[in-house]
Amino acid sequence: MTLASVASAQVNGVGQRPYLGWSSFSQQTIDPAFLTQANMVAQSDALATSGLQAHGYTYINLDSGWQGGFDANGRPTPDPRTFPDIKAMIDHIHGHGQKAGIYWIPGVEEPAVQANSPILGTPYHIQDILALPHRAGNAFGAPGESPYHYKIDFSKAGAQEYIDSVVALFASWGVDFIKLDGVTPGSYSDDLSIDNRDDVAAWSKAISRSGRPIWLTVSWAVDKDYQDVWQAYSNARRIDDDVECESRCATLTNWPRIEKRFRDLPGWQDVAGPSKGWNDLDSLDIGDGDEDGLTVDEKRSAVTLWAMANAPLYLGGDLTKLDETGKQLAGNDEVIAVDQSGKPAVQVIGGDLPVWVSDLGGGRYHVALFNMNATRAVVELPWRVLGLTGARRVRDLWRHQEQGPSSGSYRVELPGHGTQLLLVEALPGHMTPGPSTNYEAEAATLAGTAAPAACAGCSGDVKVGGLGLGAGNAVSFDHVYAPRDGAYLMRVDSLTLGLRSYLYQVNDGPFQTFNSGGGSFQLPSQSTLPVCLRKGFNRIRFGNAASYPPDLDRIVVGGTGDAALPASSTYEAEAAVLGGTVTAGFSNYFSGLAKAGNIGVGSANSVTFPAVTVPTSGSYQLEIDYATKGPRTLYLVINGQAPIRLDLDGSSFDDPVAKVLDVSLKAGTNTIGLGNADAPAPDLDRIVVAPRVLPAWLGASATTCQR
Known part of the structure; x- marks a missing residue:
């Protein structure tokens, strides 16, 4: 099966813009009995009366837990105790003008394997399509011959037809959305003996054959190395693990789990858009008061990042308890327009005071400034960073207020974990950001276990790994040149799956922290940090004595010495x-x-x-x-x-x-x-x-x- 041979789910008429709606999973993590037909009907009713549907929120998505058995053809069927009539439930959702989503996983579960059910419309049976030797069919599967979730071999006759039959069943109920979970490579499993890329292609083909426009999201924390598959066959891909605490804290979520998205998104910022699919950052738990685990400023920052990423906006929690703060945050049409712009943002400044920018064309930009610390802070964006001389118009999209023109730099005081989201119209003219110099990690001074390694997506096809877990395991750039004393911009091209952190040191100064993330050890993530350099040659050393830093491709140091430097x-x-x-x-x-x-x-x-x-x-x-x-x-x-x-x-x-x-x-x-x-x-x-x-x-x- 090739990419060209399958109709792409991204062009099935539903994925040209990220969707808006609600998912059951967040509430399920604090109320295990929540997932019932009655509660889903109540959520649909609550969405219809909340006022948010008028702002575009239409999806009601059931997550894991609805299934109770398998039919005579090995297809999942609802638990009759909790979902006595799933089609009637979906008809109710559709009656409100909403769309209905459902959850499933790649492979075949053990009860259907043991029953060896006949595959609908074929002479084949479930056991005819399983990969041999038997192995896990997704990231939830166990090792060995009895993995519970069994891998499908799509070279076998009947395999595609089985997936076709499952999607046809979902379509007969009226399903508009499928979340395919536990997808590998990813979900923190790099076991390529599982490898669900062919599953995702098969589900996409089945959706096309069903004749029903169905959104397909692949989940969770999939590897960016295989982005060509995720782009070709799905509308969105989850780039992170679950945002919910899932009993590891007392609330639905918390700030560290929101902050993780800020760290991982730079590695994915180049692969989203109307023709590429969308980066899914998971649920937004912003409408249940203190139960969300976030302050109002933190909730606003979360919505801002999701909007700048053009991520799907879907609420968590219980819509029957949706508070006014949640309605206001989710229902801001100027912010929703950012999410629906089809222009995902890129991070232009990283660190504790990051700035994200989306170039809308014609001299118009969306700009989001954030404060990742809990202290109040002034965040500054020199317009030169964007190649601009200034802005003739600056509009605050959260407060619906005009800020007036701005030249030189734009500055704003933000509360802890706060944000400001702007629409900017540039002044005429263009400024060059200043010269820059590349410094390859493999050409720097390597100490301890630090060593070069092949990297297909890196500059020069080489990176440096083995950093950290000891003070001596480091890479040192000993000849970083600055024409004068001042603050410069240092771009760090790093590689990691999940969270990692550098402690870096400039000359003999104090250790500074760069908290990063990413989705690949072969495709670098880029983040730019302000750094103080003295005139002449400087030494910048990267490592982490106590923990794991990312692998390092290179640093790029540039500017004119007048970059904005955090005061903290x-x-x-x-x-x-x-x-x-x-x-x-x-x-x-x-x-x-x-x-x-x-x-x-x-x-x-x-x-x-x-x-x-x-x-x-x-x-x-x-x-x-x-x-x-x-x-x-x-x-x-x-x-x-x-x-x-x-x-x-x-x-x-x-x-x-x-x-x-x-x-x-x-x-x-x-x-x-x-x-x-x-x-x-x-x-x-x-x-x-x-x-x-x-x-x-x-x-x-x-x-x-x-x-």
Whole structure:
């Protein structure tokens, strides 16, 4: 079967723009009894009366759990206890002018295999189409001859006809959407003996043969290496794992799981669009109040990223409890227009204050500015970065307000985890961003286990891997040239599946963190960071002593020395001075991909940040990112002064939570200690030190390399 031989699902009339709707899965994670026909009817009714349908929200999608058996032809059938009449349910959904979605997986489940059911319209049976030796049919399957989910061999007669029959059954019910889950390569399984690429092609062909326009999404966290298949045969592909906590925290989701999308999306930003399909970032849990696990600012930032990515916008939670905040966030037509623009954004500045931009053509742009820290921050975009002299018009799309013209740079103060989304119309004229120089990782100084490796998508077809898990396992660019002192832009071309983090050091300065993600170890993800360089040659060293950094292709350093530099500084707990029993190690959702644990129960069992540097004496914001399950107390000591007691709480040691307070620091170097002599303390991720943002600050550039 070739790509050309199968009608593409992307041109089936339903995928030219990302869809809007709702999915059951988020609510299922906190209410296992939620998935019933009665509840789906209630969700359909709630969507119809919410007002969101007028804004384009039409899909009601059932996720995993609806199926209860198999028919005489080995096709999945609903559980009669929970879905006594699925066609009547879908007719009800259609009666509201909505569309109905359903969930299934590649392969054949064991009950249908054991029954060896005849395949509809053929002389073949289920066991005739299975791959031999028997093996897992998707990422959920077990190893061995009895994997429960069995792989289909699509070279065998009857295999395509079986998938045709399943899709025909779904179509007979009136299904408009199929989520095909557990798809490999991906779903954090690189076992190519499973390899569902032929399954996805078969499902696409079956949809075409069904005569019904059905959206096809492949899920979850699929590998970008096989994007040609995902593009040819599906309307969208999930690029991440589930956004839900799934009992790992006390709410539907939380900020670390939203932030993960910010880190992974740059690796996929070049492959989305009307003819390529859409990057699916999973559900938006924004309408159930505190149960969502997000602040209003965090919810707004999530919707902004989804919209800039042109991702499908589908709500989670319980629509019968949809609050006014959720309605306002989901129903903003100017933001929905960004999502429906067919122009997915690219990240032009990364790090803790990222900026995403979509070029709409004709001098018009969508621009989204974000603050990933919990402290307030001023985010700055020099128009030069976009090749612009300035903007004659800037409109805030969340607040529906005109901001007026802007020249030089655009600046805005954002709350913690906040965003601003703009429509920009450029001034006439063009500016060059300045010269740039490539520095290949394999040509740099490699230390420890760092070593070159083949990389088909990399510059020069070579990358450097083996970084991290030891202070000596690093790559050092020893001759990075700057024509003058200043802040430059450093593009980092890195490679990873999932989250990884560099701790990098410029000359003899402090460690800085680049938290990245991606979908491939063969196709680089690009992110641009501001970096302070001195006139002449500089050394930039990449590694991660405590955890896993990405592989590294190259860095590209450019600009004129006047880039915008964040005013905050981050200090990783795992890179601080760890006393007594305190240990540092891998932790997936944490900055630096590591945290410090075993803190407390002894005065020596503490974390000390000995070189927290600020330019002037005064009051600063201090963000402490910690993790705990249940209440714990942490004592903060600044420059040997009296301890400050912090009573903290949380629902998981897997995810960091931010605490922000105002503290007094002296000009120059400060020492900050955190511990608890009497009882176990929370684990620590990092601290962030930032100035107390004042309105007057907006009038001056953030650029400074003197802190």
